[in-house]
Amino acid sequence: xxxxxxxxxxxxxxxxxxxxxxxxxxxxxxxxxxxxxxxxxxxxxxxxxxxxxxxxxxxxxxxxxxxxxxxxxxxxxxxxxxxxxxxxxxxxxxxxxxxxxxxxxxxxxxxxxxxxxxxxxxxxxxxxxxxxxxxxxxxxxxxxxxxxxxxxxxxxxxxxxxxxxxxxxxxxxxxxxxxxxxxxxxxxxxxxxxxxxxxxxxxxxxxxxxxxxxxxxxxxxxxxxxxxxxxxxxxxxxxxxxxxxxxxxxxxxxxxxxxxxxxxxxxxxxxxxxxxxxxxxxxxxxxxxxxxxxxxxxxxxxxxxxxxxxxxxxxxxx
Amino acid sequence: xxxxxxxxxxxxxxxxxxxxxxxxxxxxxxxxxxxxxxxxxxxxxxxxxxxxxxxxxxxxxxxxxxxxxxxxxxxxxxxxxxxxxxxxxxxxxxxxxxxxxxxxxxxxxxxxxxxxxxxxxxxxxxxxxxxxxxxxxxxxxxxxxxxxxxxxxxxxxxxxxx
Numbered sequence: 319x320x321x322x323x324x325x326x327x328x329x330x331x332x333x334x335x336x337x338x339x340x341x342x343x344x345x346x347x348x349x350x351x352x353x354x355x356x357x358x359x360x361x362x363x364x365x366x367x368x369x370x371x372x373x374x375x376x377x378x379x380x381x382x383x384x385x386x387x388x389x390x391x392x393x394x395x396x397x398x399x400x401x402x403x404x405x406x407x408x409x410x411x412x413x414x415x416x417x418x419x420x421x422x423x424x425x426x427x428x429x430x431x432x433x434x435x436x437x438x439x440x441x442x443x444x445x446x447x448x449x450x451x452x453x454x455x456x457x458x459x460x461x462x463x464x465x466x467x468x469x470x471x472x473x474x475x476x477x478x479x480x481x482x483x484x485x486x487x488x489x490x491x492x493x494x495x496x497x498x499x500x501x502x503x504x505x506x507x508x509x510x511x512x513x514x515x516x517x518x519x520x521x522x523x524x525x526x527x528x529x530x531x532x533x534x535x536x537x538x539x540x541x542x543x544x545x546x547x548x549x550x551x552x553x554x555x556x557x558x559x560x561x562x563x564x565x566x567x568x569x570x571x572x573x574x575x576x577x578x579x580x581x582x583x584x585x586x587x588x589x590x591x592x593x594x595x596x597x598x599x600x601x602x603x604x605x606x607x608x609x610x611x612x613x614x615x616x617x618x619x620x621x622x623x624x625x626x627x628x629x630x631x632x633x634x635x636x
Numbered sequence: 637x638x639x640x641x642x643x644x645x646x647x648x649x650x651x652x653x654x655x656x657x658x659x660x661x662x663x664x665x666x667x668x669x670x671x672x673x674x675x676x677x678x679x680x681x682x683x684x685x686x687x688x689x690x691x692x693x694x695x696x697x698x699x700x701x702x703x704x705x706x707x708x709x710x711x712x713x714x715x716x717x718x719x720x721x722x723x724x725x726x727x728x729x730x731x732x733x734x735x736x737x738x739x740x741x742x743x744x745x746x747x748x749x750x751x752x753x754x755x756x757x758x759x760x761x762x763x764x765x766x767x768x769x770x771x772x773x774x775x776x777x778x779x780x781x782x783x784x785x786x787x788x789x790x791x792x793x794x795x796x797x798x
Contacts, residue, residue, distance in 0.1 A: 329785065364791055364792050365784060367791050368737065368791065370756045371756065372652075375655040376651045377653070377668070377671055383675045
């Protein structure tokens, strides 16, 4: 085999050519040398055989390595718990924004509201109670729906009373009290739209949605802008246009004595209110922030809401 | 990287990782374990590892896992190692030159085998192989050259395999 020996430099040149590191001209010259020198050709052929191709081997358990996407769709059917949770989530941002409290305090209050709503199946709106109506009327006419005065904000302040409050009404009243902060919440935008809507068609559109009118009523009272008044559940307030501005809330409440709501009726109102908000493009995404007993924030979960076939669908993404 | 991108990585790279591990570990079970470890680590880091760099991450992880496994394997008894090797070799069905090359690959050093496998099977550049193995491009190139020289000697004289 001695006659087939080549120098390391020649071997390195063969290697460079097979690796594709030589230019076309250099490769052509080397090919000429290979054809003229049997030793070079011998080593070239051997070196060429060291280049292997990938064998046809497949990993048999590839499917077991795959993961399920973490976004899982959860169907929230009309149930007390699910509807209350949706209402809680929809109200989270406005309350946190408007109460001039720290986010921790706001969250704590929301948890308290939620827990209270869970404890009281037969929730009742205090404003529907004729005994409380005069008090609320005076508060509204003075346009001083401050957090400290309304029953709703008593709850927000953490000072619970024995009154049972619809959380949506609670939050909306409180929100309305901070109307100058309109840029901070989509809810206010919605209220403004209703306020400015003079055409009956728009009012009828809202009424057709069967939601806003089910739980809330928008009135203009003495040029003070729209007031958001709770209305009895189960009674559709189809007329939400400005034609009702001459009727005082007290008179309306007297006309509509408060029925005692069942848990199902409350859940339905939660659902309808949430549904309308989503239909109108409000709160498509909600950041769910929860706290534990020691008021420590848990990791935020993003919740996307959309409406499909009258079912509120939520996608969670941590 | 999203979960769907991760799943795409499984489709694209799991076979290559398994093939690479099989050639280095010479044991099916060990190779499967290397693949599972590599993808588990990728999943744990899927929020920071981009889809484009996932292949390199997988090979790097697999390589280091194999190095660790190879080190620990040195501590096992010779009998266990021999039985595993026999099992792996019995699964191979190569004949002729391919069989000689396959056996010759087991005779060269671990780093030379690694760089040649990455170069020939996956078509990685010197730089990419360097990222996986922790070598620089020049070291990768010289290891490939030395490895091929050794393979050439074995192929030129098959008696070296006996």
